[in-house]
Amino acid sequence: MNKFLDRTRGFAVLATLVLTLGGCAVGNRYDYGSAISGLPVSGSGKLAVDVIDARPYVLSGDKKPDFVGLQRGGFGNPFDVRTASGQPLAVEMRDAIGKALQQQGFAVVGGAEAAPRKLELRVFEWKTDVMMKMKTLYDLQLSVFDASGALLAQSKTKGEDVGSGGFESGNATNAARTFELRFTELVRDEAVRNALTTAAQ
C-alpha cells in the first residue's frame, strides 16, 4: 500500500514538473505551406522550383528535416517545434513558393524537371526561438538558373528578426509571415525579377 502511495506521489510530482516546465511548449507545430499570399513578380512560362535544406544541424542528422525551431518552457527549457504537415521544412516552403508563383501565372514544375528557368532557394538557416519574445534566425539564398544550369541572378538575406512571442497559433502566424517577408525580399531583387520575367515568356 505504501509502495502504491509512493508511486502515486512520484507520478504526481513528475506530472506537475512536466506541466510546469513544459506547459504549452510541448508539441508545437508551425505551418509554412501556405505562408505566401502574393509575390512581386509575374509570368506565364514553365518554372522549375526547388528548396534545399542546407541547415548544418539537419545535414548532420542532429535535427530532423521537419524541425523548425524551439519553444521554451517556463524555465527556458527548449522543446522542438515541427512543421504542421510533418513533412520536411523544405517541402512546406516549396509548397508555399509554388502556390504563390502559380497564382502569379507561372507554370510551376518540380526542381528536377526541364524548364527555361529554375528557381532555387537554399536554406542555410531557418529557426525560430520563442519564450517571451520570438526570435527568427535566417540565412537564405535565392538563385535563378537558365535551362543549361547557368546562374542568372542571385539574392541573399541573413539575420535575425525579433518579435512578440505568444501562444502557438500566434507564433505559427508570425513564423509564416516572417518567411513570407524574407522570401519576398529575395524575389524583389531586380536581377532576380528580371531573370524570372524574361524566363517565362
Place this chain on the structure above:
Amino acid sequence: MKKESFVSGLRRSSLGFLAILLVGCVGNTSGQLALPKEQVQTGGYFVQRHDKDTRDLASTIAKSMQARGLNVTAGTAAERPAEAAYVVTYVDKWMWDMRMYLYDLRIELRDARDQSILGYGQSMQSSLKAMGQTHEDVINRALDQLFPPDK
C-alpha cells in the same frame, strides 16, 4: 540558524514576487518596412476590415494613419477603391483578464497589385501593461514600427 534560513527564504520569495510582477508588465513591439521612404507618402492606402472585427479597428487604424499625413480609407474588401496602391490588413488577438484587452496587434502592409508583403508593425502587451491604454495607443505603437519617424 533558523532565523537566517527564514530571512534567506523571505529574500528569495521577495525576488520571486518581483520577477512575477515584472513578467506581468511585459510588452514588446517589432516591425519593418520594405517600401522606400519617398513612396510612403505618395500612394493611397486602404485598411481592409476583417469579418470578425466587431470593434471596427480598421477605421481606428485609418484615423491613426491619417494623423501621420497618409492618404487612407477603410472598409470591407468589397469597398476597396481601385486607386488604392497599398492594402493594410491586421490580426488582433484579445484576451480576458477581468476585462477584454488587446493582447497582440499585427498590422501588415501589402502591395494592392499583387498582394506581396511590404512590411508589418506589431505590438504585444500583457494585461498589466495594457491597463489604462486604449486601442489607439496599441495601434499607434504598431504603426510606429511600420512607419518609424525617419521613414
